[in-house]
Amino acid sequence: MTERPADPPLLVWKDQFATGMPGVDHEHRQLIELINSLYSKIGAxxxxxLTREFLGEIYARISAHFALExxxxxxxRYDEYAAHKADHEALLDRLRDIMDEAAEDESYCCCEDLGADLEQWFSIHFRTHDPRLHARLGDH
Ligand SMILES: [Fe+2]
Ligand SMILES: [Fe+2]
Structure with a gap:
């Protein structure tokens, strides 16, 4: 099985993803790189x-990041724990929905909407919930 380079990648790092905290941004960049490298294996x-395999792997990695936060x-005893966790759950729900759709349709291909969904979620979450959390509790 040949691996094709991610061309174009599913996600491109954007300035609006930055929290301004180097440790946090590094971890978020690693998440995006991992998503792109798994995506590149899907190729054409x-x-x-393949969608379910891909989504299963990114689900595991993303939920590990969320579990740590x-x-x-x-x-x-962070004051906005419930709202922050609810936003995490919203993304995980979306990923599970895509996996369910893929399970029912062998010709299903995840990735047209997924990149846009992830980009939108990252743009908001990485600019709101995460910087507030890390400003209060440090650069975890
Ligand atoms: Fe978060
Ligand atoms: Fe985060």
């Missing part, structure tokens, strides 16, 4: 199965 062979918030 998009299918329901949520642990920090719980330990600090």
């Amino acid at each position: 062979r998009c299918s329901g199965d 949520e642990k920090v918030m719980r330990e600090a």
Whole structure:
């Protein structure tokens, strides 16, 4: 199986993703790089199965990132924990919906809307919830 370079990548880092905190931005950049590298393996062979495999891997990585933030918030009894966690859940729900659609349709291809959805979610979450959290609780 040949791997095709991510061309174009699913996500491109944008200034509006930046929280201004180097450690946090580094972690978010790594998340985007991982998503692009998994996406590049799909290449032109998009299918329901490949979509589910791809989404399953990014779901695991994204939920691990969220779990870490949520642990920090719980330990600090962070005042906006519920709203922040709800925004995390909204993205995970969206990813699960896509996996469900892919399970029902072998010709399903995830990626047309997924890039736009992720970009929109990152643009808002990385500019609102995450900077507030890390400004209060530090650069985790
Ligand atoms: Fe977050
Ligand atoms: Fe984050």
